[in-house]
Amino acid sequence: MNGPRSNGVNGQSHASPKVNGHANGTAASRDHQDTQGSSENESPSTPSRMPRPVHGRKESNPLAPPFIVSAPGKTIVYGEHAVVHGKAAIAAAISLRSYLLCTTLSKSKRTLSLRFPDIGLDHTWHIPDLPWAAFKHPSRRKKYYDLVTSLDQELVDAMQPHIATVSPKAKEQVQQRHQQAASAFLYLFMSLGSESSSSCTYALRSTVPVGVGLGSSASICVCISTALLLQCRALAGPHPDQMSKEAEDQLERINRWAFVGELLIHGNPSGVDNTVATNGHAVLFQRHDYRKPPAVEILRNFPELPLLLIDTCQAKSTAAEVAKVGNLKAAHPAVTGYVFDAIDSITRSAHDIVTGDDPGSEESIAHLGELMSVNHGLLIGLGVSHPRLERLRYLVNESGVGWTKLTGAGGGGCAITLLKPSQPSPSSTHTNGDGTHRSALQELERQLKSEGFAKYETTLGGDGVGVLYPAVINGKEIDQDMFLDVEGREGVEELVGGKRDRDAWTYWRP
Numbered sequence: 375m376n377g378p379r380s381n382g383v384n385g386q387s388h389a390s391p392k393v394n395g396h397a398n399g400t401a402a403s404r405d406h407q408d409t410q411g412s413s414e415n416e417s418p419s420t421p422s423r424m425p426r427p428v429h430g431r432k433e434s435n436p437l438a439p440p441f442i443v444s445a446p447g448k449t450i451v452y453g454e455h456a457v458v459h460g461k462a463a464i465a466a467a468i469s470l471r472s473y474l475l476c477t478t479l480s481k482s483k484r485t486l487s488l489r490f491p492d493i494g495l496d497h498t499w500h501i502p503d504l505p506w507a508a509f510k511h512p513s514r515r516k517k518y519y520d521l522v523t524s525l526d527q528e529l530v531d532a533m534q535p536h537i538a539t540v541s542p543k544a545k546e547q548v549q550q551r552h553q554q555a556a557s558a559f560l561y562l563f564m565s566l567g568s569e570s571s572s573s574c575t576y577a578l579r580s581t582v583p584v585g586v587g588l589g590s591s592a593s594i595c596v597c598i599s600t601a602l603l604l605q606c607r608a609l610a611g612p613h614p615d616q617m618s619k620e621a622e623d624q625l626e627r628i629n630r631w632a633f634v635g636e637l638l639i640h641g642n643p644s645g646v647d648n649t650v651a652t653n654g655h656a657v658l659f660q661r662h663d664y665r666k667p668p669a670v671e672i673l674r675n676f677p678e679l680p681l682l683l684i685d686t687c688q689a690k691s692t693a694a695e696v697a698k699v700g701n702l703k704a705a706h707p708a709v710t711g712y713v714f715d716a717i718d719s720i721t722r723s724a725h726d727i728v729t730g731d732d733p734g735s736e737e738s739i740a741h742l743g744e745l746m747s748v749n750h751g752l753l754i755g756l757g758v759s760h761p762r763l764e765r766l767r768y769l770v771n772e773s774g775v776g777w778t779k780l781t782g783a784g785g786g787g788c789a790i791t792l793l794k795p796s797q798p799s800p801s802s803t804h805t806n807g808d809g810t811h812r813s814a815l816q817e818l819e820r821q822l823k824s825e826g827f828a829k830y831e832t833t834l835g836g837d838g839v840g841v842l843y844p845a846v847i848n849g850k851e852i853d854q855d856m857f858l859d860v861e862g863r864e865g866v867e868e869l870v871g872g873k874r875d876r877d878a879w880t881y882w883r884p
């Protein structure tokens with residue numbers, strides 16, 4: 375790994391910074407462990423791989439270095455909403471990502487700060503004031519390896535006074551955004567940390583647009599879960615020669631707690647978003663029984679589908695759209711049941727094609743496209759489309775470039791268009807004597823822009839959650855001010871290394 379070596383805990387210097395004895399995370403993890411004064415959160419796989427700290431005077435402990443975790447957004451290709459009701463969905467990671475920079479502060483501070491500028495949230499709690507008695511009560515306390523599938527209402531209530539102080543004067547919608555993110559963070563912090571957890575500032579930057587159906591909440595929940603699990607020493611790795619099963623177990627642990635964060639933000643999530651944000655690539659996902667882990671097939675060879683990702687720029691709320699479908703199901707259980715079944719067979723038919731011999735053939739793409747159109751029709755039936763989505767579909771259909779469906783919760787947000795293979799690339803033009811003629815696709819893009827739609831450039835698939843420990847790229851430490859001040863998507867990606875220092879980031883790769 376490039377960059378300056380960090381000091382280990384208690385003045386020990388590790389030759390190569392590692393998490394729990396592998397690549398990354400050691401110092402932060404051990405520092406936190408020491409402050410907890412208990413080994414109950416210790417990962418069974420960690421102790422033998424770590425040099426034991428010399429128990430010197432606590433005051434002389436150097437601080438754990440800042441580190442960054444990152445996780446992708448996603449697009450649901452087939453099966454949204456039906457997946458909340460036990461049917462299968464296919465979702466793929468996208469190249470837009472969230473980044474969480476964790477900066478441990480001097481222990482004398484006792485503060486826990488969230489600096490989330492994408493939504494304008496800046497909040498600090500005093501750690502000893504938090505409702506530890508409720509969270510650590512023997513009847514309620516959770517272990518890092520527990521499978522938590524529902525929220526404990528008493529804990530949510532105990533947390534409430536500390537959430538009510540988050541942006542109390544902000545407008546209702548803004549306040550809701552802030553309090554959702556703060557609740558997800560605090561519930562996980564209280565479950566995984568302790569009263570003696572290190573003081574820390576968590577700064578978040580995301581290139582996933584917030585609340586447009588691209589899984590922004592899942593990507594931040596995966597970052598939060600990973601950061602807190604690393605800090606309480608409950609993760610081994612990631613490191614390049616990690617056994618597949620061990621890497622899989624770490625991802626499972628991250629995903630479970632990310633789901634808890636999603637429960638705080640959404641109310642009733644299926645878990646598909648956090649599963650794809652954790653694992654990356656694409657997944658076939660189905661949750662039959664909410665008390666058990668879902669069935670997940672990672673689709674590592676998901677084809678590079680030629681997709682356009684268009685934002686209607688119409689705000690939506692996932693919780694509201696999910697509740698709408700829930701109400702429809704309560705009023706018309708049999709009819710909605712048939713709709714969910716039809717969506718399920720669309721997803722399964724698409725799965726057969728994408729895992730078949732020739733998913734990229736013209737015939738396969740046409741089949742996948744038609745399935746998208748039918749899936750969208752069924753989502754209209756469930757009441758989750760929006761006039762802006764229908765206008766978008768009309769424009770794409772008129773242009774003849776491909777097949778379109780909404781993606782995510784609907785009610786606004788984004789749509790995906792699968793392009794017909796015969797389409798010239800967006801940059802190609804045809805010229806004749808009197809100037810340049812646009813291709814159908816370029817003409818469509820021009821029209822979409824003129825009507826206030828936005829286009830996102832992204833690729834499908836790629837890695838899931840990653841760790842940059844310490845937060846050093848090309849020998850330069852990324853500090854909080856740089857991280858918070860850098861502008862735009864390109865700025866963030868350039869700062870965190872994106873293309874410049876690929877090896878600095880490590881991933882759990884089963």
Ligand SMILES: Nc1ncnc2c1ncn2[C@@H]1O[C@H](COP(=O)(O)OP(=O)(O)O)[C@@H](O)[C@H]1O
Nearest residue numbers: 490492551554555580585586587589590591692
């Ligand atoms: N970059 C971010 N910074 C802080 N909070 C975020 C960020 N992205 C998402 N969130 C949280 O997630 C919520 C959006 O979740 P949701 O409505 O499900 O949208 P999406 O479809 O993008 O997942 C926001 O209200 C906020 O609480």
Ligand SMILES: C[C@@](O)(CCOP(=O)(O)O)CC(=O)O
Nearest residue numbers: 455587589643644692782783
């Ligand atoms: C509607 C749903 O299927 C997807 C929601 O996705 P998003 O929050 O709009 O990115 C809900 C879920 O699966 O939890």
